[in-house]
Structure formats: C-alpha cells, structure tokens
Amino acid sequence: MKYLVHMDVNLPAGMPAEEAAEIKAQEKAYSQELQRSGKWPEIWRVVGEYANYSIFDVESNDELHGILQGLPLFPYMDITVVPLAKHPSDVK
Numbered sequence: 001m002k003y004l005v006h007m008d009v010n011l012p013a014g015m016p017a018e019e020a021a022e023i024k025a026q027e028k029a030y031s032q033e034l035q036r037s038g039k040w041p042e043i044w045r046v047v048g049e050y051a052n053y054s055i056f057d058v059e060s061n062d063e064l065h066g067i068l069q070g071l072p073l074f075p076y077m078d079i080t081v082v083p084l085a086k087h088p089s090d091v092k
C-alpha cells in the first residue's frame with residue numbers, strides 16, 4: 001500500500017542547538033534505514049520550507065502509523081497522510 005505523506009517540522013524556538021542537532025541526526029538515521037528497506041522509497045524537500053513530501057510503501061495503515069510515531073521528530077511535526085490507489089490511466 002502506498003501513501004503520500006507531508007511532514008511539516010516545527011522545532012521549538014528555545015530548543016538548544018545541540019539537542020536539535022541530536023534529534024536531527026537520529027531522524028536521519030531512522031529515515032535512511034527505512035529508505036534502504038524499501039518502505040520509504042521517496043523523500044523530497046519542499047522548497048523554502050522545513051517540510052517534506054514522502055512516499056511510503058508499507059503493508060497496512062497500522063504499519064505506517066507505527067513508522068510515523070517512531071520518527072524522532074514526530075513530537076515536532078504536523079503530518080498529513082494521503083492513501084494512494086492505482087490510477088486507471090497508469091501504463092505501468
């Protein structure tokens with residue numbers, strides 16, 4: 001099952017720089033492990049924003065929910081999820 005996910009990150013202005021850097025490093029490792037597994041095949045930066053659009057390819061709503069809840073930046077994100085179905089005009 002494929003999903004389009006929008007993640008909008010809002011770190012608190014008062015968060016110490018070292019703490020922010022540590023969470024971002026954890027997030028990067030978590031994300032890259034999932035990318036290598038094939039569950040997170042695409043991630044794109046939104047130009048001019050601390051936000052991304054990502055494609056997830058997972059087995060279920062519950063699996064995606066668990067992955068998103070496990071994001072180290074999850075407490076600081078607004079997330080929207082769009083479930084995707086195959087388009088009838090897709091030639092693949």
Ligand SMILES: O=C(O)C[C@H]1C=CC(=O)O1
Pocket residue numbers: 007009027028029031043050051052073
């Ligand atoms: O930078 C972001 O868009 C937030 C987050 C998602 C993956 C990652 O490494 O950081």
